[in-house]
Amino acid sequence: MIDAFSIQISFLIYEAVFCLLAALVYAASTDKLKLRKRIVVGLNIACSAMLVCEYSFYAYKGSKTPLDVAIMYIVNAAVYYLIIILMFFYAMLISVRLFERFDLKKDMPCRKRIIAVYIIAIVGIALVTISQFNGIYYYFDENNVYQRGPLFSLATLVPTLGTILVASMVIQFREKMSLSQLFVLISYLIFPLAGGVIQVLFYGNSLLNICIGLSVLLMFFENVVNKEKEVIKASKTEVRTGLANEHGYIEWLNSMKGKRDLMDYAVVFFDLRKFSDINRSYGIENGNRVLAAFGNIMIKYINKDEILGRQFGNQFVAIVRKHNLDAFLKVLKQIDVSFTDILTGQEAQVSLSARAGVYMIDRTDLAGEDILVFAGQALSTAKAKKADDVVWLTQEIIDSIADQKKLESEIRNGLINNEFRPFYQPKVNSSTGMMCGAEALSRWYHNGEVLAPGRYIPIMEPTDAICKLDFCILKATCEDIAKWLKEGIRVPQISVNISRRNLDDPNIVKNIDEVVTGAGIPKDLIEIEVTENKDEAAISVLKNFVDSLHELGYKASIDDFGSASSSLMLLREINFDTLKIDKGFVDLAKQKDLAILTHIAKIGKELHVDIVAEGVEHKEQIKTLDNLGVNVIQGFYFDRPLSHDDMTERLKSPVYDV
Ligand code: C2E
Numbered sequence: 005m006i007d008a009f010s011i012q013i014s015f016l017i018y019e020a021v022f023c024l025l026a027a028l029v030y031a032a033s034t035d036k037l038k039l040r041k042r043i044v045v046g047l048n049i050a051c052s053a054m055l056v057c058e059y060s061f062y063a064y065k066g067s068k069t070p071l072d073v074a075i076m077y078i079v080n081a082a083v084y085y086l087i088i089i090l091m092f093f094y095a096m097l098i099s100v101r102l103f104e105r106f107d108l109k110k111d112m113p114c115r116k117r118i119i120a121v122y123i124i125a126i127v128g129i130a131l132v133t134i135s136q137f138n139g140i141y142y143y144f145d146e147n148n149v150y151q152r153g154p155l156f157s158l159a160t161l162v163p164t165l166g167t168i169l170v171a172s173m174v175i176q177f178r179e180k181m182s183l184s185q186l187f188v189l190i191s192y193l194i195f196p197l198a199g200g201v202i203q204v205l206f207y208g209n210s211l212l213n214i215c216i217g218l219s220v221l222l223m224f225f226e227n228v229v230n231k232e233k234e235v236i237k238a239s240k241t242e243v244r245t246g247l248a249n250e251h252g253y254i255e256w257l258n259s260m261k262g263k264r265d266l267m268d269y270a271v272v273f274f275d276l277r278k279f280s281d282i283n284r285s286y287g288i289e290n291g292n293r294v295l296a297a298f299g300n301i302m303i304k305y306i307n308k309d310e311i312l313g314r315q316f317g318n319q320f321v322a323i324v325r326k327h328n329l330d331a332f333l334k335v336l337k338q339i340d341v342s343f344t345d346i347l348t349g350q351e352a353q354v355s356l357s358a359r360a361g362v363y364m365i366d367r368t369d370l371a372g373e374d375i376l377v378f379a380g381q382a383l384s385t386a387k388a389k390k391a392d393d394v395v396w397l398t399q400e401i402i403d404s405i406a407d408q409k410k411l412e413s414e415i416r417n418g419l420i421n422n423e424f425r426p427f428y429q430p431k432v433n434s435s436t437g438m439m440c441g442a443e444a445l446s447r448w449y450h451n452g453e454v455l456a457p458g459r460y461i462p463i464m465e466p467t468d469a470i471c472k473l474d475f476c477i478l479k480a481t482c483e484d485i486a487k488w489l490k491e492g493i494r495v496p497q498i499s500v501n502i503s504r505r506n507l508d509d510p511n512i513v514k515n516i517d518e519v520v521t522g523a524g525i526p527k528d529l530i531e532i533e534v535t536e537n538k539d540e541a542a543i544s545v546l547k548n549f550v551d552s553l554h555e556l557g558y559k560a561s562i563d564d565f566g567s568a569s570s571s572l573m574l575l576r577e578i579n580f581d582t583l584k585i586d587k588g589f590v591d592l593a594k595q596k597d598l599a600i601l602t603h604i605a606k607i608g609k610e611l612h613v614d615i616v617a618e619g620v621e622h623k624e625q626i627k628t629l630d631n632l633g634v635n636v637i638q639g640f641y642f643d644r645p646l647s648h649d650d651m652t653e654r655l656k657s658p659v660y661d662v
């Protein structure tokens with residue numbers, strides 16, 4: 005005859021074995037979601053231990069031998085402890101399922117509830133410990149029979165309270181999961197509650213713990229079943245924002261390839277303006293929070309059959325239905341984002357706006373990558389035309405991109421075929437009217453035209469082509485100087501532009517020296533001009549460069565002085581020989597320019613740095629500069645950059661009317 009007691013006992017032991025097996029099998033498996041795996045394994049082991057203890061308690065109940073009594077005491081206490089520990093594991097699992105994390109950092113979602121769970125766990129453990137001494141939860145009477153103490157109800161109430169808090173998180177974020185997942189995750193509250201009620205009514209059974217075991221097993225199975233789906237989802241999700249990653253949206257586009265529905269969509273490639281300012285003022289970590297908060301806001305404007313993803317940095321991609329496009333682009337004009345500043349702990353708000361490139365998908369045969377390239381090209385155009393909020397991909401852009409690609413390859417060939425030659429713009433001493441120097445400026449002899457740097461330098465600058473150009477001009481300049489000297493022509497110092505990109509090469513100074521000495525000309529005929537740069541981190545590199553130039557006997561000049569924010573810093577750290585004042589100030593277009601010029605001239609004098617005024621076009625400018633003691637003038641007023649032959653003539657009669 006099977007009685008209720010035996011059924012209960014066997015249930016406990018079966019469940020204990022199942023939970024242990026589940027833990028072992030899962031522990032032995034490989035799983036990309038490592039943290040979650042550990043929690044599920046921990047949950048199952050703790051549950052198995054709890055059930056074994058509960059079982060042992062029933063098995064030893066009534067026995068009077070001292071060893072059995074001791075075991076009974078221990079396993080009974082263990083059950084109470086383990087129930088608290090299980091509640092804690094449950095909180096961990098839910099938090100990791102919902103937010104991929106379990107901590108108390110300031111930006112942790114539901115942070116207060118999680119802190120409360122920590123406190124409840126500590127109080128729970130303390131109460132169980134106290135009850136061992138004063139029997140407030142339970143005690144064993146003179147016959148060693150288990151009896152409930154006065155505060156027994158607290159023993160279930162405390163872990164239930166923690167469980168309710170955790171379950172409330174599940175309910176709050178129910179949209180993140182399917183109905184069945186929701187049920188399974190919340191079963192840890194429902195099952196034991198139901199079991200507990202029955203247990204209160206029928207004192208002496210163990211239904212509550214059996215129900216806990218059932219729920220833990222259910223959660224294990226749900227986790228294993230959904231693991232695959234979640235791993236796939238994780239591989240398509242960008243960690244910081246929870247939006248789709250590149251893999252995610254490219255795959256989505258590819259899955260639509262060939263379907264007419266694809267033409268109903270537009271791809272918006274957008275980047276947040278001035279995001280580096282946010283990183284600079286609030287720090288990178290806060291910047292990441294802003295990105296995450298931005299993602300959370302933007303996703304609300306995206307429908308179920310649309311996609312929002314993060315490319316990298318501050319670049320995002322949205323694939324939206326064409327009829328939603330206008331509304332989406334309108335949102336991009338201003339997005340106010342609040343976040344908790346990690347440094348101060350206070351709420352902060354930033355206003356973001358985006359620049360977008362849009363490709364209205366008009367064919368179904370393109371691969372996902374190509375569609376993104378189109379949208380990316382529209383964004384690049386938007387960036388280049390600084391004024392535009394939105395740029396639509398047009399045939400014109402497609403053509404201009406093709407032109408640019410063609411130009412890039414022509415530049416490569418031009419460098420190989422020596423099509424880049426130096427022109428020379430004289431520097432004139434305005435008090436004597438004598439040429440006192442010159443600057444070598446490149447020109448490109450291309451298809452019968454002479455192209456100015458504006459046409460090719462912007463294309464070369466982001467690549468190593470600019471370094472090749474600099475050396476090509478340096479070499480040609482040295483050769484020209486050698487030729488002039490050979491012809492008995494007097495040559496002043498000529499400055500050559502060296503792009504900052506060259507400074508990445510540790511041998512740069514040695515290479516320059518090799519070119520100059522190779523041409524057999526005196527070193528003091530060459531000056532190296534480097535442009536100011538916004539990148540302050542590079543100051544030490546630039547300093548080393550200038551110091552090494554000095555060691556080998558070359559002069560160094562800082563070009564476009566005043567055009568970037570680091571001018572004074574550069575002047576303080578680096579011993580330049582010459583300072584070229586940016587044309588912007590020399591133009592004297594703004595009232596303040598004169599004051600600035602005056603002070604630059606003063607600084608130059610006091611620091612014993614030569615000053616060259618560049619871009620001088622009018623006589624009045626020369627007068628003003630003369631009053632300030634600036635006499636070295638480079639500008640159209642005296643000469644435009646001259647070809648080799650024109651320069652040869654100039655060098656032969658280097659006198660100007662002032
Ligand atoms: P930069 O080094 O500041 O050169 C001065 C530019 O101002 C030259 O333009 C010159 O023609 C122009 N300029 C001179 N006087 C006047 C004037 O009175 N009025 C006006 N409106 N402009 C004047 P260019 O030759 O077109 O060169 C432009 C820039 O291209 C240069 O600016 C330099 O940054 C770059 N560049 C040219 N050749 C080379 C090179 O071989 N290597 C590198 N790295 N950059 C080069």
Ligand code: CA
Nearest residue numbers: 443501533563
């Ligand atoms: Ca220059």
Ligand code: CA
Nearest residue numbers: 563564584618
């Ligand atoms: Ca300049």
